[in-house]
Amino acid sequence: MKKRTCVVSLFVAMAALMVSSCAREDRFTPVYIGQEIHTVFNISISKNTKTRTKTKTKSDADSKTTYDAEKVHAAIAADIAFGLVGIDKDLEILVDNHPVYEKNGLRTTDIIADTPDSTMSVSAYYPHIKNVSYHKDGSYAVCFTPDDVKKGPLVTNAVNMRCHQDFEAVSLRFHHIANSIGFKVCDITEDEQLKGLMHVRKVVLHGMPTEGTYVVDGENSHWVPNAKHYDIVVYEGNDYVSCGEENASFIAADRLSDLSDDCKRTFVVPEELKEGKHYVEIVFDVDGFDYDGTHYRGVTGKSQKIPLAGIIPDDMFELGLQYTFVLGMNLGTVYRPIEFSATTEEWEVRFNGRILDYDNE
Secondary structure (H helix, E strand, O other): OOEOOOOEEEEEEOOOOOOOOOOOOOOOOOEEEOOEEEEEEEEEEOOOOOOOOOOOOEEOOOEEEEEEEEOOOOOOOOOOOEEEEEEOOOOOEEEEEEEEEEEOOEEEEEEOOOOOOOEEEEEEEEOOOOOEEEOOOOOEEEEEOHHHHHOOOEEEOOEEEEOOOOOOOOEEEEEEOOEEEEEEEEEOOOOHHHOOOEEEEEEEEEEEEOOEEEEEOHHHOEEEOOOOEEEEEEEEEEEEOOEOHHHOEEEOOOOEEOOHHHOOOEEEOOOEOOOOOOEEEEEEEEOOEEEOOEEEOOEEEEEEEEEOOOOOHHHEOOOOOEEEEEEEEOHHHHOOOOOOOOOOOOOOEEEOOEEEOOOOO
């Protein structure tokens, strides 16, 4: 792909940050700045019109895990640029990864091209990075770091526009390319004498991909499976776990909360979940308690590992979905009271390898 140049001015308005993907086609009016006409772009972020809720239960000796998944809105921060790429029909680069910033509600930039009446295909991604890799087929690759992924990366589909100051109206509609993961927790212990004794100290999400390369290629856009994996501390605090799945609390950074807005969300790169690789570790304390007339001392720093594999369909994160996992902690299986038993048997005496039966000697 070769690079060419001409002059283009873009003004991008943040007028519709949260618009449904099935919304009407927006109409745009040129804005006069001085004596020049500039195009105003409406930015929207696509969302499913249906709430996608999926629930599956995994029950084993230690825990029960369920989850909900849905499409959610995101926002493009005013102080963070998105990257703009434009190519012509011959796959020559007209807009080379240009950062577009917002100022006074408008995204403003000057782009260089050399054929004012030609057309080009433009696409954008967020957040902007310094370098992209261009491919001969017109696609390009964006390498997102963990900091980029934390911002909730977004990409638009390619749209056509004229290389001229008096542009036709063009809409840039972003969509999610990562997953947002959050957690709820509850005490599902069945034994009434063992309920309500746990308080959580720490929650760690293990083996999650938080960086990677995304190839922007129209309907064939995809993540390249070369992501590095990290352990993420989701929570550190000292809150008691509520009893019953209906009372499950959202896990915030330093507390448990009844409010979904408090839930700490972690953005990760979609990939297949595998046993022993992707799991949640909960570190908790248990208060001392009496059980069947016996007192048991409490414990500190008890750890329970809850696998995520086997919960979602095909163990594959679906591109752009937000997942909320409900972690059910069962004290009856991780801290079972010690049971003593006593039996009586006849004495047995061995002498030079021979069993001596005193009754018959």
